[in-house]
Amino acid sequence: MGLLSGKATCNTHGQDSSYFLGWQEYEKNPYDEVQNPTGIIQMGLAENQLSFDLLESWLDRNPDAAGFKRDGQSIFRELALFQDYHGLPAFKKALVEFMSEIRGNKVTFDTSKIVLTAGATSANETLMFCLAEPGEAFLLPTPYYPGFDRDLKWRTGVEIVPIQCTSLNGFQITEMALEEAYQLAQKRHLKVKGVLVTNPSNPLGTTMSRNELNLLVNFITEKNIHLISDEIYSGTVFSSPGFVSIMEILKDRNCENTEVWNRVHIVYSLSKDLGLPGFRVGAIYSNDDTVVAAATKMSSFGLVSSQTQYLLSALLSDKKFAQNYISENKKRLKQRHRKLVSGLEKAGISCLKSNAGLFCWVDMRHLLSSNTFEAEMELWKKIVYDVKLNISPGSSCHCTEPGWFRVCFANMSEDTLKLSMQRLKAFVDSITTTLHNQSNHQSIKNSRRRSFTKWVFRLSFDDPMTGER
Numbered sequence: 114m115g116l117l118s119g120k121a122t123c124n125t126h127g128q129d130s131s132y133f134l135g136w137q138e139y140e141k142n143p144y145d146e147v148q149n150p151t152g153i154i155q156m157g158l159a160e161n162q163l164s165f166d167l168l169e170s171w172l173d174r175n176p177d178a179a180g181f182k183r184d185g186q187s188i189f190r191e192l193a194l195f196q197d198y199h200g201l202p203a204f205k206k207a208l209v210e211f212m213s214e215i216r217g218n219k220v221t222f223d224t225s226k227i228v229l230t231a232g233a234t235s236a237n238e239t240l241m242f243c244l245a246e247p248g249e250a251f252l253l254p255t256p257y258y259p260g261f262d263r264d265l266k267w268r269t270g271v272e273i274v275p276i277q278c279t280s281l282n283g284f285q286i287t288e289m290a291l292e293e294a295y296q297l298a299q300k301r302h303l304k305v306k307g308v309l310v311t312n313p314s315n316p317l318g319t320t321m322s323r324n325e326l327n328l329l330v331n332f333i334t335e336k337n338i339h340l341i342s343d344e345i346y347s348g349t350v351f352s353s354p355g356f357v358s359i360m361e362i363l364k365d366r367n368c369e370n371t372e373v374w375n376r377v378h379i380v381y382s383l384s385k386d387l388g389l390p391g392f393r394v395g396a397i398y399s400n401d402d403t404v405v406a407a408a409t410k411m412s413s414f415g416l417v418s419s420q421t422q423y424l425l426s427a428l429l430s431d432k433k434f435a436q437n438y439i440s441e442n443k444k445r446l447k448q449r450h451r452k453l454v455s456g457l458e459k460a461g462i463s464c465l466k467s468n469a470g471l472f473c474w475v476d477m478r479h480l481l482s483s484n485t486f487e488a489e490m491e492l493w494k495k496i497v498y499d500v501k502l503n504i505s506p507g508s509s510c511h512c513t514e515p516g517w518f519r520v521c522f523a524n525m526s527e528d529t530l531k532l533s534m535q536r537l538k539a540f541v542d543s544i545t546t547t548l549h550n551q552s553n554h555q556s557i558k559n560s561r562r563r564s565f566t567k568w569v570f571r572l573s574f575d576d577p578m579t580g581e582r
């Protein structure tokens with residue numbers, strides 16, 4: 114132990130968060146329709162498995178792309194030797210055009226401003242290395258993606274200060290919450306270097322309103338700090354209001370050539386929109402040349418392999434395919450989301466109204482034995498171990514209100530989703546019956562206790578004037 118670094122032995126990775134613990138429990142006993150029908154159903158993993166058939170049929174139609182061939186000729190050697198950290202120009206072009214397509218072509222992106230990274234995980238960490246010193250802080254609205262504790266803090270030494278959002282306004286960011294977070298950082302003697310938001314939000318599944326985005330731009334302008342917009346879920350917006358990228362807001366406000374233009378950075382990845390987390394394809398988009406140059410050099414530590422870039426440049430530059438994929442994928446997500454919401458409703462559970470993402474933000478406050486995080490953990494354990502559903506408790510997302518859970522819907526078959534809802538309904542029915550019986554029992558006990566106490570009080574504390582307490 115003594116010979117290892119502090120980083121290797123410290124506990125700040127977040128591995129012991131209930132978010133990751135749930136995954137470990139699932140690994141021990143994974144549900145399988147045939148092999149293990151009583152196993153745990155994984156609903157804590159934001160994977161998009163709804164549109165694989167579209168990708169697979171494109172691969173069938175375009176065998177050269179995955180076969181390392183161009184016009185029928187092998188380019189194996191070319192790909193095997195390619196290691197330029199600037200990335201394949203054809204892939205960068207295809208990626209920025211795909212990003213514009215997702216934003217309804219309201220904004221365009223320049224290939225000279227994009228840096229390829231091994232997923233959004235690497236993109237977010239790289240931005241921390243570029244924008245902050247160890248011990249400086251970024252403000253993040255709560256609830257937030259649990260992986261950020263690892264991605265933003267662990268190796269960089271950067272601190273996260275929460276912007277406390279609440280259910281009172283659907284967890285939207287307010288001017289007051291931003292200011293309070295800034296003050297809290299100052300109280301903790303942390304220099305604030307920026308705000309990081311996820312739009313659409315993980316775990317809320319909601320898009321940010323123009324009002325919130327404008328608030329953010331005003332805030333970072335006033336405080337002279339950065340803004341990172343993690344737009345990894347931008348292609349998953351399946352209902353109105355549509356997605357508004359921070360780039361669109363900057364354009365609308367004519368921010369080009371202003372200082373703030375260089376302080377806004379976008380993170381993107383193909384892990385969610387294309388459902389390819391295993392391919393490790395992410396990107397940083399920044400208007401600041403120095404950030405782009407530094408991040409490009411840093412990307413040596415997490416490059417995207419050349420065969421992945423080659424394959425995906427062919428796939429994404431097939432415009433017709435890309436457009437059809439985006440709209441069909443959204444349709445499927447919308448339908449799946451509806452199935453989850455109605456399944457939850459049948460179990461008497463509601464969730465935050467959402468229009469994006471691969472999950473719902475589910476309100477189980479009424480099922481808590483008390484309004485505490487201990488009770489949230491108690492309920493979560495029952496849901497994982499007894500009901501056999503792995504969902505993510507709000508506390509793992511740093512939510513300030515106990516009783517909220519993130520439930521994923523796009524990483525399983527429709528039948529599995531149906532089964533998960535049956536299990537949940539049976540559980541809720543059983544505990545509401547128990548709670549009902551308990552409360553009946555308790556009210557009998559209470560009324561007995563009341564008459565007993567009244568009687569005792571009458572003996573000892575009777576008002577001498579009225580005969581009443």
Ligand SMILES: Cc1ncc(COP(=O)(O)O)c(C=O)c1O
Nearest residue numbers: 232233234258311315382384390
């Ligand atoms: C908001 C957010 N950012 C980043 C990531 C990491 O994504 P990637 O697989 O591209 O590293 C995730 C994954 O769940 C996420 O939800």
